[in-house]
Amino acid sequence: MKPLNNIVSHFKESIFSTMTKLAVENQAINLSQGFPDFDGPSWVIDLATKALQDGKNQYAPSFGILPLREAISANYKRYYQLDYNPHDEIVVTNGATEALYCAITALVNPGDEVVVFEPFYDSYYACLLLAQAKVVPVTLKIPHFKFDLEELKKSISSKTKLLIINNPHNPTGKIFSNHEIEEIAKLANEFDFYILSDEVYEFLTFEKNHTPTASFHSLKDRTITISSTGKTFGLTGWKIGWAAGNPQLIKAIHNVHQFSTFCVAHPLQVAMAQALANMDQYLLEFKRDYLNKRDLLVSGLRKAGFNVQNPEGTYFALAFLPDGESDIEFCQKLIKDKKVAAIPTSAFYLKSNEGSSMIRFCFAKKNETLQSALNNLGL
Ligand SMILES: Cc1ncc(COP(=O)(O)O)c(C=O)c1O
Known part of the structure; x- marks a missing residue:
């Protein structure tokens, strides 16, 4: 064969x-x-049971149900003072994993260079290979897992399309400092590349709080923020994730999403919309x-x-x-x-x-x- x-x-x-x-x-x-x-919490599971019984069992809108996008948008505002319009700046995906795949597919042409901090979550590499990107790893060095600014600068060229950051970071448990993000921001603006910020552990922080990459003012427009509810609610099997970013980026990401999975489990979206709105x-x-x-x-x-x-x-x-x-x-x-x-x-x-x-x-x-x-x- x-x-x-x-x-x-x-x-x-x-x-x-x-x-x-x-x-x-x-x-x-x-x-x-x-x-x-x-x-996961029984009150969230009860919400899903109710949604199943209420007949929310057909395809959901491809961008995600509006109440869920509104709840995601409201949380960005409430926790981080970040504005994402629920109508055209958020798309709901099958977990962060699908958001990562759709974002990489939507942005990267064969031969584009993509900078990734290593150690990295394994799906980034697979998606980058599928997109035929040139993967440029930058090492977060032991024992404090800081990147070397000179190594980062050398890794960036006019062909750099995207930089992927995972913050808080799996597997190191690191939270990138504001100074580190500011250094990345200078380079992103100088070399005009996008940032894919995987923030699935945004609420799993201890002594420090999380700061989204997009909340650094100069990065808002060029950052795709990816997150999901799997870790936050201990319901990893539900696979409710999303990408948030400017309307052109979200439209392109949705273009991939509509032909890969089209939409996400409807009753679980109904439950998550309510859970996200009441999680303090x-x-x-x-x-x-x-x-x-x-x-x-x-x-x-x-x-x-x-x-x-x-x-x-x-x-x-x-x-x-x-x-x-x-x-x-x-x-x-x-x-x-x-x-x-x-x-x-x-x-x-x-x-x-x-x-x-x-x-x-x-x-x-x-x-x-x-x-x-x-x-x-x-x-
Ligand atoms: C860094 C990172 N990104 C993404 C994911 C996947 O998230 P989801 O389950 O929402 O697809 C994981 C899961 O372990 C992860 O560790």
């Missing part, structure tokens, strides 16, 4: 699937995958619970002898391995000998080999799960 698409045939199984399989085979506690092992109290509890989980895991890992960083955001904590250890073999040993699964971080890098010196633990887990993992690690 004739060969399949040249690009797709090179895609490999993701490291998350590989580690999960190994965890299941070894009956290990799975702190590798980035989603909760507990359900929930957010307080959400942040408090995750802060406790972070502290439980980080302090436990430290007692177990790991060199762990305190993440500023996200639900991931990175541990630096002792010299001479390498992430993939370390994770395999951890699963087999200690019955705990983590993620080797080299999978998040293209250029640097710094990733082989770290592993990532996810603390979006019940306290009992975290405690059992720590017990297995010898506490």
Whole structure:
């Protein structure tokens, strides 16, 4: 038979699937995958049940139902003083993942250069390969995960179309400083490139609050802000995400969305519209619970002898391995000998080999799960 698409045939199984399989085979506690092992809030699930029973079961409008776009817009205003017109500056997608795919497809021509901070979330690279972009990685350097401004400047040329930033950042837990974003802004304005800002962990922040990239005044027009409700409501299976940006960008992103998925699960949009409009109290509890989980895991890992960083955001904590250890073999040993699964971080890098010196633990887990993992690690 004739060969399949040249690009797709090179895609490999993701490291998350590989580690999960190994965890299941070894009956290990799975702190590798980035989603909760507990359900989302029952009041939000009840809203979805009601929407299903109320007959919201046919195709939704392709841009997303207006009440959901209005709720998203109102939250940008309420939390960040950012204006996005719900009518033409927001499109609802199947999770942030689809928003990323549609945005990259809508913007990038073959040969365009795209700067990505590594370590990076794996779907960026796959989408960039499909768009036949030239991927230019810039390393966030251990131990503080700052980029080197000179390296960033050297990575940018007149062919740079787009820079992708993920803030708060998976897997490092970093929140980019205002100074770092201002440096990016200067370059974006000088070299006229777009910014794709993946902010799915916007509400999972601890000591610092999140600042959207688009709230830096000079970046508003050239930034596509992507987020979703998966992490915020612990309902990753609902896949309600969106892209927000200027009307020309959103129109182009929607052009891809209408021919990839067309629209997003209607009853879940109805529920999320109401949940997003009423989440102040929930957010307080959400942040408090995750802060406790972070502290439980980080302090436990430290007692177990790991060199762990305190993440500023996200639900991931990175541990630096002792010299001479390498992430993939370390994770395999951890699963087999200690019955705990983590993620080797080299999978998040293209250029640097710094990733082989770290592993990532996810603390979006019940306290009992975290405690059992720590017990297995010898506490
Ligand atoms: C950085 C980052 N972006 C996007 C996503 C995907 O978001 P969604 O589930 O809304 O598609 C994830 C999920 O783990 C993520 O970590």
